[in-house]
Amino acid sequence: MWCNGCSGITRKVLEVKADIGLAYDGDGDRIMMVDHLGNKVDGDQILFIIAREALRSGQLKGGVVGTLMSNMSLEIALKMLGVPFLRANVGDRYVLEKMQENNWTLGGENSGHIIISDKTRQGMELLLH
Structure with a gap:
């Protein structure tokens, strides 16, 4: 999975108490989400x-x-x-x-x-x- 390095977005979601975090791959054609608890959503x-x-x-x-x-x-x-x-x-x-x-x-x-x-x-x- 390309988002193995998504720990930064997980930390940020938890830090700012965001509802969701989104991460794109390098060319922007794939997306991963992190929920409000920091869980990856594939x-x-x-x-x-x-x-x-x-x-x-x-x-x-x-x-x-x-x-x-x-x-x-x-x-x-x-x-x-x-x-x-x-x-x-x-x-x-x-x-x-x-x-x-x-x-x-x-x-x-x-x-x-x-x-x-x-x-x-x-x-x-x-x-x-």
Whole structure:
């Protein structure tokens, strides 16, 4: 995981009592979060949060695409919400390909690369800037 060195953001979140901390990789196409307790929130967890909120608001189109490396708990949690889940090969290009094949709009990797294709052809990082 690219964010092994995210201890600085964890310390800062705890120091200033922030609700959340965000960290991007070097080229800004992957994101990791830290919650208010300093716990890392990885890409699979972020994907679940987005899917759950999109489902609640009626904006989730189809299901969610993860990768062969996605945590099984993501698949189980989405199933409990009634959200279909498919696995693609590792790599955002394969995730996007599977999303397009199924006309779904949400996918990502546990590395923090999140794709919301009805918002942008790029990853979620553009939405958060």
